[in-house]
Amino acid sequence: MPKWLKKSLVVLITALTFGTVSPPAYLIADDNSDESNFSDINSSESDSFSTGLYQSLKPQLSKEQFLNQALVQAEEQSFTKFGSRIGPKIEDEFKDVILPKMEEVISTLAFQHPEEDLSNLTISESPAGGDGEKIFHIYHKVSGQDIIRFHVRKDNPPKEGYWFNFHYHTHHDQFQNHHALGSIYWAKNMPPKWLS
Numbered sequence: 099m100p101k102w103l104k105k106s107l108v109v110l111i112t113a114l115t116f117g118t119v120s121p122p123a124y125l126i127a128d129d130n131s132d133e134s135n136f137s138d139i140n141s142s143e144s145d146s147f148s149t150g151l152y153q154s155l156k157p158q159l160s161k162e163q164f165l166n167q168a169l170v171q172a173e174e175q176s177f178t179k180f181g182s183r184i185g186p187k188i189e190d191e192f193k194d195v196i197l198p199k200m201e202e203v204i205s206t207l208a209f210q211h212p213e214e215d216l217s218n219l220t221i222s223e224s225p226a227g228g229d230g231e232k233i234f235h236i237y238h239k240v241s242g243q244d245i246i247r248f249h250v251r252k253d254n255p256p257k258e259g260y261w262f263n264f265h266y267h268t269h270h271d272q273f274q275n276h277h278a279l280g281s282i283y284w285a286k287n288m289p290p291k292w293l294s
Contacts, residue, residue: 179225
């Protein structure tokens with residue numbers, strides 16, 4: 099079998115199975131080795147080979163690529179949270195005032211985080227409904243630890259009506275402090291539940 103075809107099959111098997119299945123030993127062995135060498139390749143060697151191959155195939159994101167993907171997902175998750183009743187009424191102000199500030203925070207994260215680890219950061223896909231504050235969190239896929247939490251709270255100061263208070267929390271202070279992004283006025287009447 100031609101060497102290029104063997105290499106292609108190894109890459110294909112590893113990529114399609116996300117490294118969970120090792121390619122057959124005859125695809126990994128050299129052409130000039132004899133049959134007795136096939137028995138020398140044990141499963142741990144081929145597992146480490148496929149894991150190493152998978153790691154080299156894993157796409158590395160540049161800071162700009164991460165930022166672009168994160169901003170698209172941030173806007174998507176925000177409008178999912180707002181739902182069809184709140185979203186259309188605050189869409190313009192959110193895009194003009196809040197989204198650029200979210201972009202600044204995510205940009206700061208991207209430029210402070212090691213570039214080789216950016217592909218391990220992801221955005222959660224389940225905004226809180228009802229009266230919950232969570233819009234989305236950026237977390238590390240491998241450790242499962244949150245890095246930044248973006249939230250929105252419904253405020254009702256006396257005689258001022260209802261406001262949506264956008265803010266974020268960071269892991270630097272164990273998510274204790276509110277870092278303001280801005281507020282959007284709703285109306286005198288109570289806003290509907292999130293996701294409605």
